[in-house]
Amino acid sequence: DIQMTQSPSSLSASVGDRVTITCRAAQNIYRYLNWYQHKPGKAPNLLIYAASSLQSGVPPRFIGNGSGTDFALTITSLQPQDFATYYCQQSYRTPSFGPGTRVDIK
Amino acid sequence: QLQLQESGPQLVKPSETLSLTCNVSGGSIRDDYHYWVWIRQPPGKGLEWIGTIFYTGTTDYNPSLRGRVTISVDKSKNQFSLEVTSVTAADTAVYFCASRLVVTAKPYDCWGQGTLVRVSS
Numbered sequence: 001d002i003q004m005t006q007s008p009s010s011l012s013a014s015v016g017d018r019v020t021i022t023c024r025a026a027q028n029i030y031r032y033l034n035w036y037q038h039k040p041g042k043a044p045n046l047l048i049y050a051a052s053s054l055q056s057g058v059p060p061r062f063i064g065n066g067s068g069t070d071f072a073l074t075i076t077s078l079q080p081q082d083f084a085t086y087y088c089q090q091s092y093r094t095p096s097f098g099p100g101t102r103v104d105i106k
Numbered sequence: 107q108l109q110l111q112e113s114g115p116q117l118v119k120p121s122e123t124l125s126l127t128c129n130v131s132g133g134s135i136r137d138d139y140h141y142w143v144w145i146r147q148p149p150g151k152g153l154e155w156i157g158t159i160f161y162t163g164t165t166d167y168n169p170s171l172r173g174r175v176t177i178s179v180d181k182s183k184n185q186f187s188l189e190v191t192s193v194t195a196a197d198t199a200v201y202f203c204a205s206r207l208v209v210t211a212k213p214y215d216c217w218g219q220g221t222l223v224r225v226s227s
Contacts, residue, residue, distance in 0.1 A: 001170075034213040042219060043110075044202070049213035087153060091212040094168060095155040 002026055002090050006098035012106040017078045021101045023071040023088035032092035035064055035073045038100075039084045047086075048073065078103070108133040108140075110203050110218040117224050118197075124190040124223055128203030135184045136161045141206040142186045143214060144177060146199040154199075158206060159186055193225045 003026040013019050023033065031051040038044040046055045048064035051071060061076045075082055083105055088098040114126035128142070135142065144156040157167040159177045167175050171190070179186045190197055200222050204214040 032211045034211055036214070043217040044204075044214075045217075046213050046215050049207070049209070049215075050211035053211075055213070055215065089153075089214075095212075097153040097155075099152045 001096055002029060002093050004088055004090055004096055004098040006086075006088060006101050008101060009099065010102040010104070012104055013078050014106045015078055015080055019075045019078055019082075019103060021073045021086050021088075021103075023066075023073070023098050025069045025071075025090055025092075028068050029090045029092040031067050032090055033064075033066065033071050034089045034091065035062075036087045036089065037082075037084045038087065044087070075103075108205060108216045110205065110216055112201060112203050112218045112221040114221065114223070116222060117226060118193055119227050120194055120225055121192055124188070124193050124197060124225070126188045126201055126203075126221065126223070128186050128188075128218060130184045130186070130205075135179060135186065136181055139208050140215075141208065141212075142177075142179065143204045143206050144188045145202045145204055145214070145217075147202070147220070148196070148199040151199075156188065156190075156201075195225050197223070198225045199223060 005024045033051045035048040036044045047062050052064045063074045085100045085102045087100050109131045111129045118124045141158045143158045157177045159165045174191045176189045200220040202220045204217040207215045
């Protein structure tokens with residue numbers, strides 16, 4: 001299995017803040033990296049696929065970048081509906097997820 | 107728009123079989139652009155991919171669960187199902203069904219809300 005790590009594990013931020021979450025793979029996964037947003041009791045939501053492609057319907061304030069082993073998800077201006085947990089996921093080998101980053105209100 | 111909904115028992119006894127069904131609406135399970143997936147999340151833990159099926163019946167399972175997991179598809183009902191045999195407390199989790207796009211990076215583009223299944227006597 002390819003181990004995925006995320007940092008930070010949680011963060012507190014205010015509406016309008018720029019927030020960056022990082023994801024690291026234990027080996028080269030090229031650009032086989034996706035990002036999801038998950039709110040309690042709701043279906044997870046695909047935000048970014050293939051490291052930087054914005055899923056249809058997702059606001060452009062969500063930006064993904066990276067390749068190889070290091071990736072990042074940036075929210076350029078945090079909105080009230082963005083408080084959630086964010087997961088990265090690799091699909092280069094047997095699919096695996098990062099442990100998640102919880103974003104809550106400061 | 108594609109919608110997925112999980113259903114099945116919320117309580118299963120140890121050593122028995124966990125069975126869940128995912129109903130697909132808003133699209134056909136005979137879709138050349140989607141695979142169908144089960145993912146779970148034990149309480150307080152991370153997400154774990156269980157397995158994937160194409161409507162033709164082709165499957166792929168997580169090696170850590172292989173031997174206990176079967177995923178099947180019912181095209182007539184537009185549903186796919188999960189069975190996990192010989193369950194233990196470690197199989198207690200929220201179980202999600204999802205669709206996986208046939209594109210680069212194979213993302214899970216649509217998810218059900220998830221259903222909590224507890225393994226307990």
